[in-house]
Amino acid sequence: MFYYEICKITLKTFWFLGPLAVFYDAPFGRFADVTSRFSLGGRLTWFIMEIISPISFIIGFLSEGRQKSLFQLAIAGAFLVHYVNRAIIYPYLNPSKSLSHVLVLLSAGCFNTANGSIQGKYLADTSINKISLVGCVLFIAGLAGNVYHDRLLFRLKRVSNGGYIIPKGALFDYVSYPNYFCEWIEWLGYVLLCQSNTLNDAPVVFLIALVATMSPRAYKGHLWYKKKFKEYPQSRKIVIPFIL
Numbered sequence: 001m002f003y004y005e006i007c008k009i010t011l012k013t014f015w016f017l018g019p020l021a022v023f024y025d026a027p028f029g030r031f032a033d034v035t036s037r038f039s040l041g042g043r044l045t046w047f048i049m050e051i052i053s054p055i056s057f058i059i060g061f062l063s064e065g066r067q068k069s070l071f072q073l074a075i076a077g078a079f080l081v082h083y084v085n086r087a088i089i090y091p092y093l094n095p096s097k098s099l100s101h102v103l104v105l106l107s108a109g110c111f112n113t114a115n116g117s118i119q120g121k122y123l124a125d126t127s128i129n130k131i132s133l134v135g136c137v138l139f140i141a142g143l144a145g146n147v148y149h150d151r152l153l154f155r156l157k158r159v160s161n162g163g164y165i166i167p168k169g170a171l172f173d174y175v176s177y178p179n180y181f182c183e184w185i186e187w188l189g190y191v192l193l194c195q196s197n198t199l200n201d202a203p204v205v206f207l208i209a210l211v212a213t214m215s216p217r218a219y220k221g222h223l224w225y226k227k228k229f230k231e232y233p234q235s236r237k238i239v240i241p242f243i244l
Helices: 002-023 042-061 070-093 102-125 133-159 178-193 202-228
Strands: 039-041 099-101
Touching (some): 002 102, 002 202, 039 042, 039 102, 070 102, 070 133, 070 178, 099 102, 133 178
Antiparallel strands (some): 039 099
């Protein structure tokens, strides 16, 4: 359908727009513009922009009236579990009171609407008759790692009364953004679960867009840590342990 093609093209534009964020600070979190009248509460903004994805996914997944296999339902469940955590549990547990600019909400809302739609439609249209064991392991390990490192950050924020201190523990001892790394592993597992193998397959389109948009944020945040904390470990990489 025309709508889903537009969504895929939209998501692909983030392959090229995402890396441009290395030249500016996206106005949310530690880079929020507290003086702007267009800055909104971070928790509410996060919930709105993240909940869009599972809603769009469900609509796309159910757009085809044909019966879904147990494998399709299991993979759909995995997608939705991720977003229950991201849209509901994450902002509920996050002690941060950071703001987020309305442009971040609009951009992320566009991204998540397009992505949720094409992921749901792709899964509904794809015949899957087996589950990739490697994909399953990667998805579960990535999800668990992402959640675990988020919880470590929340604990540190409570200790510092919402401020920033040098993260420590688990993969934080090796990279500044292990939660990003684990999320990439998670969605790589999803690609394998969906048996996707071309640059035009929705899960692959999403994974590339995700890395393209998150990498500049990780790079800028890593520089921020090193500037703010003189004792920040110089051997610590940005997002991929021992490599980058």
